[in-house]
Amino acid sequence: MSKTSELFNECLAATPQDVKQRIDWSFQIADKIDSVLKERGITQKEFAKQIGRSEAEVCRWVGGTHNFTLATLAKISSALGVPLIHVTV
Numbered sequence: 341m342s343k344t345s346e347l348f349n350e351c352l353a354a355t356p357q358d359v360k361q362r363i364d365w366s367f368q369i370a371d372k373i374d375s376v377l378k379e380r381g382i383t384q385k386e387f388a389k390q391i392g393r394s395e396a397e398v399c400r401w402v403g404g405t406h407n408f409t410l411a412t413l414a415k416i417s418s419a420l421g422v423p424l425i426h427v428t429v
Contacts (some may be wrong), residue, residue, distance in 0.1 A: 363409075369424050370404035370411070372413075376420050391419045 356363045377387055389399040400406045401416070 361387055366406065366408065367404040369408060370402050370406070371421070372422070373416060374402045376422055387419070391415060 356427045377384065382390075384398040385395045386401060397406075401408070401412075413424050
């Protein structure tokens with residue numbers, strides 16, 4: 341195993357589970373937004389204009405590293421007409 345792989349594995353092992361979960365959820369949401377936009381043939385620029393946000397912000401959403409608020413998720417979900425999260429009780 342290379343030094344880089346070893347270091348990566350050590351960092352990954354030291355990452356708290358809640359951080360891993362947040363990152364996983366962020367990428368899942370980003371993938372969902374990106375796939376809906378692609379399915380509908382809507383560019384990030386067009387979507388940004390449609391919801392009154394900047395293209396750069398939409399780009400961050402689709403990049404998977406944005407820390408979404410519930411308000412932002414609700415706005416995106418409403419604009420796309422698809423649920424981005426599902427909470428069960």
